[in-house]
Amino acid sequence: MQELSTRRGLAIYLLAWLFVGCALGGVISLASDTPLANAMLFAIPMNLEYAFAAGYSAYYLCRAYPLGSRRGGAIAVVLTMAAMVSGFLWLIIGNLWNALCLLPGVAWSGIDITPQLSVLVVVLGVLLYGFAAAVHYLLTEFVRAKNAEQRELESLLMAQEAELRMLRTQIDPHFLFNSLNSISALTSQDPKAARRMTLELASFFRQSLGMEAHKKVTLGEEMVLIRHFLAIEQVRFGERLKVEEEIGEGAAACLVPPMIIQPLVENAVKHGICNMPEGGTIRISARRAGSILQISVANPVDEDMASIRSDGHGIGLTNVRQRLAGAYKHEAGIHWGRRDNSFGVDITMPAQTSEQGE
Template sequence: MQGVISSRRGAALYLMVWLFLGAALGGVTVAVEDAAWPNALIFAIPVTLVYAASAGFSAYYLCRAYPLAERGAANVLLALGAAAIVSTLLWSVVVRGWNEACRLLDAPWAGIEFTPQMAILISGLGVLLYGLLAAINYLVTEFERARGAEHRELQSRLMAQDAELRMLRTQIDPHFLFNSLNSISALTSQNPKGAREMTLQLAGFFRQSLSMEAHKKVALEQEMALIRHFLAIEKVRFGERLSLLEEMEDGAGFCLVPPMIIQPLVENAVKHGIAQLPEGGWIKVAARRAGTLLHISVDNAVDEDTPSGAAKDGNGIGLENVRQRLACAYGHEAGIHWARTGAVFSVAITMPAETKEG
C-alpha cells in the first residue's frame, strides 16, 4: 500500500477509489436492506475506509513478505487466503459494531437492519477486495523492481560511456605531445630560441587543457581559445606560412562542445596539410547555429598533387577519435563527415546545440 500512496497524487487517487466503493456498497445496501440513502451511506462509507486502511497495509506487508519470485505459488495463495479470511472476519465485527453504534443513536438517519444476506455480502466483498489489494501491490512491486533494474542498467551504461570518453580523451594528449616533441627536436639544432619558446608555449597549452579536463563540455569559444594557443605553438615552427581564419556566427560561441573536439582536426590540418606545402597555407574554422543544431567545419589547404587517399589515411587517428567521442556523447544526434575537393580538405561536424542556460 505504501508504494501506491507514496505520493500525494497516489494517496488522493486511493482515497477517491475507496470513497467510490463505499458509495457503491451504500447503493447495494439500499437494494438489499431497503434502507434509506442517508442510512446506507453513513453505514457503508466509514467501514469501507477502515477496511481500505487496515486491509491495504496488511496486503502491502504480506506481498513484501511473500514475493512471487521467491515463494512458491501454493505458499503465496495459502498466505493470501488466510490473511483475506482473517481480515474479512475482523471487518465483519467492525461492520456489525459500527451499525449497532449507529442504531444506539435512535435517529431516523442512523443504522440499518443487518440481515444474513448483508452478512454474506460483507464477507464475500471483504475477501474479494483483499484479493484485489494483493494483486495491485504485486503489480506495483514488479513495476518498481523493473524500473529499478532499468535505472541500474542505465547507470551502468552511463558509467561505461564516461569511462570510454575518458579513454578517448586521454588519447589526444599523448598524440599531440608526440608530434610537438618531434617539432621541438627538429628546432633544437636549427633554431634553439624557437625550440625554447615552443617548449614554453607547450607547457602553457597543457596547463590550459588541464583546466578544461574537469568539464564534460565547454563553451565553443573556450575551445577556440585553446585552438589559438595550439596554433601559436605551431607558428614558432611555421611562422607566416601558417594562418588561421575564423568564421563564428553570433550565438555559436556559447554552445557547449566536448573539450578538445576540434583540436585534433586542426592538428591534422597542420601535420597533413600545411606541413606538406612549401609555401604554407591556411586553416579555416567556422561555426554556426541552426535551430537545435550546431555546425562546425574545419577546412585546410592541402597539396593538390597529393593523392586523396593519402590525406585521408594520415588523418585517420584524429578523425576516428573525434567520431567515437561524438558517438559516445550524443549517439545518433551527432555526426562527422570529411572529404577532399581539389586542394582543400574539409571536415564537417554536426551536433546538438546546447548552452549553459539550456
C-alpha cells in the same frame, strides 16, 4: 519533493477508497431500501479502515513474495488465501461496527446486514485486496525501473567522464614528443620562439585539464584549446600550416562536450598537413541554424590518407562518434569523407546554451 510525492500518492489512494466506500453505500441503500445516511455511515468508515488494513497487508505480502522470485502459481495461491481471509475479516469488522451503531441511543444509524450483503462484502473485500496487491506490484516494478534507469544514467555519465580522461591521455604522444624536440632545437636558434612554444604547450594542457570538471563547455572555450594546439603546431610547421576560422556569434555560445573538436583538428594536422610537403590550410567553421549547431573541420590530404580516413578507421573519429551518441543519442551525428583534394568532417548536434541548460 519525495515527501510531497508520498503525501500526494497517499491522498490519491484514500480518495480512491473513499469513492469505493461511497459506491458501496449507494449499492446498500438501493438494494435494501436503507436510508442513504445510514448506508454511508456504515460503508465509508469501514472502507477507509480496510484501505489501511488491506494496504499494509498487501504491501508486506508483496515484498515477501516479489514477482520473479517464486513460481507464479505459488504467489497466486498465497494472494488468494490472504484476500479471502481479509474479506471474511472485513465482514466481521463490518458486523462489529454495525453493532456499535445499533447501541441504544444511536440505533438510527445501523443497517440490516442480510446474507446477500455479507456475500457482497466478502467478495468486494477479496477484489479490493487483489487490487491493492496489484497496485503494490506495479509501484514496485515502477520504482525498480526508475532505479535501473538512474543506474544506467550514472553509468553513462561515468563512461563519458572516463572517455574524456582517456581522450586526454590519448593526445598523440608524437605531439608532445615533437613539441619538446622543437622547443629543444629552438632554444639555441630562436629563444623567443622556444619560450612562446613552451607557454602555448603549458596553456594547452592547463586548458585540457580544466575541461575535465565540466560535462559541457561553450564552443568558444573549446576553440581556445584548439588555438593553443594550433599555435604549437604552427611553430613546428611554420608557413606550411595555415588556419582559417569561421565561428558564428550564435555558435560560440553553444554548449558542446569538452574536447569534441580537438581530436578532429589533431587528425587534420597529423593526417593532412604533416604528410604534405607544401602544407595547406585547416578550415574550422561553426554556425547555428535554429536549434541545430553545425561544425565542420576540413584539411587537404593526399590520395592514400584520404582513403584510409574515409573508411572510418581513425581512433579520433570513432571516439568523437561514440561521445556524441552518448551525449545526444540520435539527435547528433558525424559524417566524414573526401571532397576533391580535401578531407572534411561535419558534426551536427542540438544547439544548447547556458541559459537553456543541458
